[in-house]
Amino acid sequence: MSLLNDMQAFALAGDAATRGSYTFGSATAVIGNAGTVIIVEAGDARDRSSVWNAEEVRLLGPAPTPVRQRLVDQPWDRGTTAARLPVHLTARLPEGLVYLGTGTVAQAGTELRPGHAEHVLTDCVFRLDTPLSRPDLDRVRPSLPPSALPGLEWLSNVNGNRATALEQFITGWYPAMSEAPETPSVQASTLNLPEGLRHFYHLARRHPGSLGVQNRIIPASKLRTDPNETIIFGEENQGGFVWSLPWTPDGSEADPTVWFQEHGEPPIAEQEPLSGFLLQFALFEAAMGADYLALPHEPTAQQVRLLIEGLHPVPLRAFCPWYPTRFFVAPGLVLHVSDPAGDDSFSVWAGATHRSALATLADTAIEWNQFDG
Numbered sequence: 215m216s217l218l219n220d221m222q223a224f225a226l227a228g229d230a231a232t233r234g235s236y237t238f239g240s241a242t243a244v245i246g247n248a249g250t251v252i253i254v255e256a257g258d259a260r261d262r263s264s265v266w267n268a269e270e271v272r273l274l275g276p277a278p279t280p281v282r283q284r285l286v287d288q289p290w291d292r293g294t295t296a297a298r299l300p301v302h303l304t305a306r307l308p309e310g311l312v313y314l315g316t317g318t319v320a321q322a323g324t325e326l327r328p329g330h331a332e333h334v335l336t337d338c339v340f341r342l343d344t345p346l347s348r349p350d351l352d353r354v355r356p357s358l359p360p361s362a363l364p365g366l367e368w369l370s371n372v373n374g375n376r377a378t379a380l381e382q383f384i385t386g387w388y389p390a391m392s393e394a395p396e397t398p399s400v401q402a403s404t405l406n407l408p409e410g411l412r413h414f415y416h417l418a419r420r421h422p423g424s425l426g427v428q429n430r431i432i433p434a435s436k437l438r439t440d441p442n443e444t445i446i447f448g449e450e451n452q453g454g455f456v457w458s459l460p461w462t463p464d465g466s467e468a469d470p471t472v473w474f475q476e477h478g479e480p481p482i483a484e485q486e487p488l489s490g491f492l493l494q495f496a497l498f499e500a501a502m503g504a505d506y507l508a509l510p511h512e513p514t515a516q517q518v519r520l521l522i523e524g525l526h527p528v529p530l531r532a533f534c535p536w537y538p539t540r541f542f543v544a545p546g547l548v549l550h551v552s553d554p555a556g557d558d559s560f561s562v563w564a565g566a567t568h569r570s571a572l573a574t575l576a577d578t579a580i581e582w583n584q585f586d587g
Contacts, residue, residue: 215350217310226302227251236278239263243281249300250284252340256305256312256354258569260505265355266339267586268346271303271317273338282335286322303340305354312354317342348576357587360568363546372529376489377413380496387500387567388421405437406463408470410488411447424496427503431495444473448495453477455536459488474535485531494533497541501548504565506586508549508572515558517580518551524574525549537561546571 227233228246236243241263244251254263254271263273277285285301303314317340324333346354368382407415415434418425425431429450437445439461448457455476460467472491473481484491510517525542532538537552549564566572572587 216313223251223304223311236281238277241273245284251302253304256307258355258358265305268351269342271340275336277335285319315342315344357570360570363571380493384417384421384424388423390420414492426499482535490530497548501563501565506566506569508564508575508585509583510562511581511583513560513562518560520578
């Protein structure tokens with residue numbers, strides 16, 4: 215990667231007379247008649263504009279109106295046949311600006327704030343036209359060692375004391391919220407619930423992320439019985455399926471069967487009872503909602519074997535009949551593997567609490583849709 219001074223970088227945007235410079239947070243955008251130059255600070259951060267991975271640079275706003283207009287509203291010269299004006303991406307080091315290459319807006323978020331007539335650009339993701347090499351990525355985004363990764367103490371309790379395993383995993387993975395009045399998501403149900411589900415809601419009081427981001431556990435205060443004497447307590451994010459429990463007024467079954475049901479189809483029993491299901495649900499949602507992801511592109515059976523080679527299998531039967539899923543873990547990392555059709559067409563998703571936890575996957579010979587390590 216070449217090293218530029220500010221004037222060399224600014225010149226990429228066009229003539230000095232046409233250029234405007236706009237700083238927002240830790241980022242600067244220089245807009246001119248020949249293109250746009252984006253400058254972010256080198257380093258590893260989630261709360262400011264930065265190089266996110268080998269393929270992405272992320273900007274965090276709010277950005278000034280001219281930046282939104284250039285990046286989102288008018289990324290090319292309207293009324294002409296001219297090609298899209300290039301966006302040049304750079305990262306600032308003490309010795310100068312490292313040129314990362316050109317990029318394209320892959321995703322942008324805007325919002326209309328009270329009292330304003332125009333939308334504000336809140337965030338923007340650039341996809342680099344040429345991904346960075348590992349040495350170049352380490353130069354502009356040196357990985358900081360985490361203070362601590364969640365451990366695997368819970369794993370030894372999976373087939374001994376699942377309530378303890380669930381509590382150890384949830385409290386280790388999710389930062390605790392300060393004590394606060396109970397929200398509707400965790401307020402006690404008026405129904406006599408199995409101990410395992412009551413324990414889950416108790417944990418969610420201080421760790422609300424455990425209720426799910428892809429699918430969800432229904433708020434306790436909204437649980438109701440249906441005419442078949444079951445409680446629907448979980449649902450898919452688009453309503454494609456639900457999870458339910460058999461229910462009796464005295465709540466006599468300690469660890470009941472969980473029933474999976476697609477819309478309009480008969481219910482199917484989950485392979486694990488409630489105690490195992492809740493741990494599987496927590497693992498699945500932890501990976502889906504993680505800040506740092508590793509998503510391989512159409513992995514083969516051999517590549518899946520390589521990905522899980524250094525990980526610990528979670529000793530539970532497959533989760534979810536719709537897409538039978540197994541879990542593999544390391545400190546700060548949950549990886550789940552699904553083979554919905556049973557024909558070696560695998561789906562793999564890995565999530566981590568810190569990008570350093572993905573290091574064990576970095577050298578796997580595989581094409582990544584996204585790799586945040």
